[in-house]
Amino acid sequence: MSTMEKARVPRAPAPPPPARRRAGTVNRRTYPAWFLLPAFSLLLVFFFLPTLFNFVYAFTDWSGFKAAINPVGFDNFTALAADGSLFRALRITLLYAVLVAAFQNLFGFGLAVLLERDTVLNRIARVLLLVPVLMSALAVGYLFQALLKPEGSVNQLIGGMLRHPFDYAWLGDTTWTLVVVAVIHGWKWMGLSMLIYLAGLKTIPEDVIEAARIDGASRWYAFWRVRAPLLAPAVTFNVATALLGSMNGFDIVQATTGGGPARTTEILNIFIFRTFGQGLFAQATTMSLLLFLMVALLAFPVIHLLRKREEIL
Numbered sequence: 600m601s602t603m604e605k606a607r608v609p610r611a612p613a614p615p616p617p618a619r620r621r622a623g624t625v626n627r628r629t630y631p632a633w634f635l636l637p638a639f640s641l642l643l644v645f646f647f648l649p650t651l652f653n654f655v656y657a658f659t660d661w662s663g664f665k666a667a668i669n670p671v672g673f674d675n676f677t678a679l680a681a682d683g684s685l686f687r688a689l690r691i692t693l694l695y696a697v698l699v700a701a702f703q704n705l706f707g708f709g710l711a712v713l714l715e716r717d718t719v720l721n722r723i724a725r726v727l728l729l730v731p732v733l734m735s736a737l738a739v740g741y742l743f744q745a746l747l748k749p750e751g752s753v754n755q756l757i758g759g760m761l762r763h764p765f766d767y768a769w770l771g772d773t774t775w776t777l778v779v780v781a782v783i784h785g786w787k788w789m790g791l792s793m794l795i796y797l798a799g800l801k802t803i804p805e806d807v808i809e810a811a812r813i814d815g816a817s818r819w820y821a822f823w824r825v826r827a828p829l830l831a832p833a834v835t836f837n838v839a840t841a842l843l844g845s846m847n848g849f850d851i852v853q854a855t856t857g858g859g860p861a862r863t864t865e866i867l868n869i870f871i872f873r874t875f876g877q878g879l880f881a882q883a884t885t886m887s888l889l890l891f892l893m894v895a896l897l898a899f900p901v902i903h904l905l906r907k908r909e910e911i912l
Contacts (some may be wrong), residue, residue, distance in 0.1 A: 601798045650891075656887040663878030675885040686884065688870040689861075689893070692846055695781055695866050699845035702785030704837050707792025712822075715800050716839070725797070729790040736787065740854025744770065747855075770856050774861045780864055784851050790843075794835045799833035800826070835905035842901060847896050 615667055657675060661668045679685040710728060714721040731739060748753050749771035757764035769779050813820040831890065849868040858865035858873070867890050875883035 605888050625838070636807075653884055653888055653891070656881060657888045659881050661881040661884070662842045662852040663880060671881075675881055679885060679889075680880065684862075684870070685889075688865055688886075689889075690868045691777065691864065692866045692868075692893075693836050693862075695777060695784075695852075696842050696845040698778060698781035699784045699831075699848070700838055700841040703788050703841045704834070706734075706785055706789035706810065707794075707837060708796050710789065711796035713799060715797065725793070728793060731787045734787070734852035736855050739787050740851040744855050747779070769855040771860050773861050776856060776860060777864050780852055780855050783855065784845060784848060788841065792841065795833045795837050796830065803829050818893065831905075831909040835902070835909060838905060839898070839902050843894055843898050846897070877910065 606665060658670055659668050660671045660674075680786075689833075712726055712911075748754075749766040749768050751769075753769065754765045754767060757767075770776055772779075807829075808821060809823060811825045847868065848866060849872070852864055852866055852869055854870070856864045860871040867886060871883045871886045873889070874886065895896065
């Protein structure tokens with residue numbers, strides 16, 4: 600190759616100079632996931648490890664009456680199955696969860712429909728209805744315990760309206776006390792359900808409502824046949840959270856009735872609390888494991904059915 604031909608060979612372009620990083624910019628090689636390490640450490644210590652030990656101690660004879668802990672297999676489960684008190688507590692827990700889910704969603708849905716319009720009065724009412732959600736559950740329970748006593752303010756108000764003394768024991772009736780406590784639980788969390796239903800109502804397109812009205816649908820028919828089915832995702836969230844959350848309930852029942860009268864409101868967490876207080880740690884751990892499994896086994900079918908309902912609607 601001649602000298603002229605060598606001169607005509609194009610040279611590779613020089614690499615561009617490295618871009619200077621501006622002051623204050625974040626290096627792409629940083630790892631922000633490391634900042635989650637403190638939170639995960641707390642979860643590991645206070646949630647995952649206790650849950651793991653819960654599975655372990657349920658198969659031992661751990662108690663407050665002896666120092667040694669020995670494995671006993673499924674003896675705790677068979678002993679609890681032979682005693683009808685465990686199944687009674689499970690039945691009361693399921694009934695309580697269903698009642699709480701019904702009341703909480705009925706109250707929340709009704710309030711969302713009532714306060715849907717963006718007026719100043721409605722905005723103030725929404726904020727006030729969210730106050731019970733922020734309150735302590737124990738405080739709510741003790742407040743209603745004082746109000747619902749035979750000499751409490753509720754009976755005095757009813758007696759004033761009826762113009763004769765009224766001293767009904769709202770928390771002392773073995774038939775209706777569980778319903779009363781479920782209403783209190785639903786009242787405390789109805790503001791959260793109201794907020795979810797309000798968000799669902801606000802996301803419904805106005806074109807759909809206008810089309811239904813043009814077709815001759817009344818306001819009532821358009822609401823139940825057009826708007827209500829479009830709230831299926833909100834219903835799924837509210838029903839699932841209310842049902843599964845109330846199965847882990849403890850505070851309100853403990854503050855109002857403590858499991859009475861005659862153990863008619865003794866949900867499983869109250870039963871676990873009493874058993875653990877008696878020093879029977881392994882039995883209490885076994886019951887908490889059963890509660891964990893019951894909630895887990897109930898969560899998946901409930902969410903699956905509600906999701907299927909969304910697809911149908």
